[in-house]
Amino acid sequence: MKNPSLLILAGDGIGPEVMAEVRRIIDWYGANRAMAFDVFEDLVGGAAYDAHGTPLTDDTMAKAQSVDAVLLGAVGGPKYDDLDFSIKPERGLLRLRKEMDLFSNLRPAQCFDALADFSSLKRDIVAGLDIMIVRELTSGVYFGEPRGIFQEGNERVGINTQRYTTSEIIRVARSAFELARRRDSRVCSMEKANVMESGVLWREEVQKLRDAEYPDIELTHMYADAGAMQLCRWPKQFDVIVTDNLFGDILSDTAAMLTGSLGMLPSASLGAPMASGMPKALYEPVHGSAPDIAGQGKANPIACILSFAMALRYSFDQGEEADRLEQAVERALGNGARTPDLMGEEGGTPLTTSGMGDAILAELTASLA
Numbered sequence: 001m002k003n004p005s006l007l008i009l010a011g012d013g014i015g016p017e018v019m020a021e022v023r024r025i026i027d028w029y030g031a032n033r034a035m036a037f038d039v040f041e042d043l044v045g046g047a048a049y050d051a052h053g054t055p056l057t058d059d060t061m062a063k064a065q066s067v068d069a070v071l072l073g074a075v076g077g078p079k080y081d082d083l084d085f086s087i088k089p090e091r092g093l094l095r096l097r098k099e100m101d102l103f104s105n106l107r108p109a110q111c112f113d114a115l116a117d118f119s120s121l122k123r124d125i126v127a128g129l130d131i132m133i134v135r136e137l138t139s140g141v142y143f144g145e146p147r148g149i150f151q152e153g154n155e156r157v158g159i160n161t162q163r164y165t166t167s168e169i170i171r172v173a174r175s176a177f178e179l180a181r182r183r184d185s186r187v188c189s190m191e192k193a194n195v196m197e198s199g200v201l202w203r204e205e206v207q208k209l210r211d212a213e214y215p216d217i218e219l220t221h222m223y224a225d226a227g228a229m230q231l232c233r234w235p236k237q238f239d240v241i242v243t244d245n246l247f248g249d250i251l252s253d254t255a256a257m258l259t260g261s262l263g264m265l266p267s268a269s270l271g272a273p274m275a276s277g278m279p280k281a282l283y284e285p286v287h288g289s290a291p292d293i294a295g296q297g298k299a300n301p302i303a304c305i306l307s308f309a310m311a312l313r314y315s316f317d318q319g320e321e322a323d324r325l326e327q328a329v330e331r332a333l334g335n336g337a338r339t340p341d342l343m344g345e346e347g348g349t350p351l352t353t354s355g356m357g358d359a360i361l362a363e364l365t366a367s368l369a
């Protein structure tokens with residue numbers, strides 16, 4: 001049988017640093033679990049711009065379409081701030097999401113017990129937290145037309161358009177309901193139906209789908225601003241949150257801080273099923289290229305490693321191996337493994353990025369005993 005294929009796009013800043021640790025984990029699975037992957041590597045973001053003058057070549061786009069899953073590190077950095085909008089590193093990532101039609105972005109926020117005292121919120125608010133934010137990823141204000149910067153008389157105007165169709169809302173809501181069925185059967189949908197027509201449509205369509213096909217799911221609705229407040233006040237009230245592209249971006253960074261660090265949050269971006277039956281998919285940490293710490297061995301590789309665990313679960317039907325990897329991360333943290341972003345007042349000596357990789361690999365190996 002053919003090996004499953006992976007395209008690695010490490011990108012910029014800390015992207016290659018955290019991805020190097022994922023490469024070691026992939027090799028561990030090949031050597032110890034007879035799970036060999038055909039791994040291809042290519043450039044994205046600023047790295048692709050430096051080499052080819054574009055943040056994503058057509059050739060890389062075609063490769064991404066042909067593999068079983070894409071793993072992405074991070075894109076962007078101050079070096080590219082002045083580039084024209086159309087060739088900024090972030091456009092490479094947005095093109096991948098759009099052309100692969102990865103409409104459902106799963107951003108789980110779990111608080112590992114070892115980090116519960118480290119969150120900026122009190123332990124009892126975050127301990128045991130396990131929520132799933134489902135962010136719509138291919139539409140909304142990120143892609144709506146008209147958009148641009150225009151001259152109107154003496155004024156310049158910047159325009160972006162929030163636009164959603166019923167089918168775009170229904171397909172992402174469906175993925176949230178399906179996930180909820182395998183969790184605690186509760187979905188909270190967030191929009192701003194009080195001020196946005198797209199929010200009214202969102203609320204109506206999500207409710208209609210629930211009533212027609214998911215009567216077993218408890219559905220609630222919340223305005224996204226109140227949702228942000230509730231995420232900080234009592235996050236454990238949520239099971240699955242479904243929301244649009246922009247609100248999902250902001251709410252998932254908020255949720256990141258419940259887990260202790262942005263360096264902890266993985267994500268899976270899923271599209272329609274391929275011939276194999278598995279969804280088209282791209283896996284990436286929620287964090288960015290972290291220019292402030294790039295090149296210093298300080299980056300936490302856990303978000304990227306947990307993104308690979310999501311790939312094992314959602315693209316390769318290896319739920320038990322995903323559990324093994326997540327438990328290895330949890331045990332490493334339990335033993336006190338900390339990158340600088342996970343160090344509190346208590347001090348101590350932090351691990352480097354590869355030191356954290358070592359700690360997780362050691363736990364993976366221990367799991368075989």
Ligand code: NAD
Pocket residue numbers: 014018073074075076077078090093262263264284285286287288289290291292293298299300301303341
């Ligand atoms: P960022 O996520 O890169 O960094 C925010 C803060 O979190 C920084 O202080 C950083 O040091 C810290 N941080 C992030 N990841 C970390 C990790 N793994 N370990 C330890 N600390 C970590 O966000 P930003 O600074 O707003 O953006 C920097 C660049 O990244 C921008 O160009 C932005 O567009 C891009 N970005 C890319 C992605 C992506 O590729 N998916 C996501 C977000 C931002």
Ligand code: IPM
Pocket residue numbers: 076090093094249286288
């Ligand atoms: C994310 C990032 C991206 C987004 C950027 C880099 C395009 O912030 O994945 O959360 O806004 O979606």
Ligand code: MN
Pocket residue numbers: 249250253286
């Ligand atoms: Mn973001």
